[in-house]
Amino acid sequence: MSLLSISSVSKTYGRDARALIDVSLVVPAGARTAIVGPSGSGKTTLLKLIAGFERPDAGRITLEGTVLAGEGVHVPPHKRGIGIVSQDGALFPHLTVGENIGFGLPKRQDGRGKRIAALMAMVELDADMLSRRPHQLSGGQQQRVALARALALEPRLMLLDEPFSALDTGLRDTMRRTVSRILAASGTTSILVTHDQGEALSFADHVAVFREGRLVQAGSPQSLYRCPADRQTALFLGDAVLLDATVTAGQAETVLGSIPVGSTDKASTGTASTALVMLRPEQLRIRWLGLGEADLVKGARARVLDSEFGGGLCRLTVEVGEGPARTVLDLRVSGFDVAAPGETVAIEVVGQGHVLPA
Numbered sequence: 001m002s003l004l005s006i007s008s009v010s011k012t013y014g015r016d017a018r019a020l021i022d023v024s025l026v027v028p029a030g031a032r033t034a035i036v037g038p039s040g041s042g043k044t045t046l047l048k049l050i051a052g053f054e055r056p057d058a059g060r061i062t063l064e065g066t067v068l069a070g071e072g073v074h075v076p077p078h079k080r081g082i083g084i085v086s087q088d089g090a091l092f093p094h095l096t097v098g099e100n101i102g103f104g105l106p107k108r109q110d111g112r113g114k115r116i117a118a119l120m121a122m123v124e125l126d127a128d129m130l131s132r133r134p135h136q137l138s139g140g141q142q143q144r145v146a147l148a149r150a151l152a153l154e155p156r157l158m159l160l161d162e163p164f165s166a167l168d169t170g171l172r173d174t175m176r177r178t179v180s181r182i183l184a185a186s187g188t189t190s191i192l193v194t195h196d197q198g199e200a201l202s203f204a205d206h207v208a209v210f211r212e213g214r215l216v217q218a219g220s221p222q223s224l225y226r227c228p229a230d231r232q233t234a235l236f237l238g239d240a241v242l243l244d245a246t247v248t249a250g251q252a253e254t255v256l257g258s259i260p261v262g263s264t265d266k267a268s269t270g271t272a273s274t275a276l277v278m279l280r281p282e283q284l285r286i287r288w289l290g291l292g293e294a295d296l297v298k299g300a301r302a303r304v305l306d307s308e309f310g311g312g313l314c315r316l317t318v319e320v321g322e323g324p325a326r327t328v329l330d331l332r333v334s335g336f337d338v339a340a341p342g343e344t345v346a347i348e349v350v351g352q353g354h355v356l357p358a
């Protein structure tokens, strides 16, 4: 069932700053959705329209079937039942942790203290932090307070506006996992806005990719990563190996040999056509041929042009094919398999390739 429905929404600032162009998106109930895209792609604008801080020029936004915006309606932000956690947490600096979390709860409500304690436990904050003020907390703890304050109101929808971006890398990953777990456990439908594709893919069970004000693709993280809509999306979502290919009936002929490709218009026809085939680096099994067993190793041969040691993850630049077919590829290998420039490696492809539109 869909909770939030965005239909043909457009927004232009001033005369010609087109921030969103004809965007339609359905957010399933109970799911964690990530809106991801480069800077200026319209993510924050969409969040503002959902929250009610901005009005769409065209289109409609509904929550549980009720129109929030569009068709002459504009429900004010505080009446939408939507919780927001922003980048800096936006806590009230003069209030304690307990007062911040209980801010929206009725002052004389029975069991108010118990509810605040339960919320603190839910976001994994120690009970003895109750009387601290925000400046006595770490960045991650402040974000937990902000999340607890938003959860206290039992929102129908939770908006998370780059909530992890001010945290340093290690804490960021931990917080992302914690918040994802808390939202899943409480069954809260949520939308995370981020420009970090890794964060989007690992946080959400539904991802929407934006570019230049348009929704480019939406789907599960796995489907987007494996079958991106176009070359730009492929490269935005992660490293990709792109190969020119001739595709006939489910097989692509490339410098790395014949690779099965998923069903697409191009792949299913009996006629050969040229196309660009994408593989993710994890699909390439690379073996160094320095041990005298070269004849036994399967895969296309490639000459190492450059290698960069990086510990667990090293980069290898290789050339495959000759003449007009010569292709230079950037590959990843583990720190135990790095070949030196001038040496030969074998590259074997695992799984299917994905045909990108020309």
Ligand SMILES: Nc1ncnc2c1ncn2[C@@H]1O[C@H](COP(=O)(O)OP(=O)(O)OP(=O)(O)O)[C@@H](O)[C@H]1O
Binding pocket: 013, 014, 017, 018, 019, 037, 038, 039, 040, 041, 042, 043, 044, 045, 046, 195
């Ligand atoms: N108040 C405003 N007035 C004029 N133009 C605006 C305004 N707010 C945003 N824009 C423009 O609208 C476009 C989308 O901006 P938006 O902030 O939604 O993008 P974003 O994807 O959230 O970017 P970022 O990741 O940098 O925050 C940009 O070109 C931006 O310059």
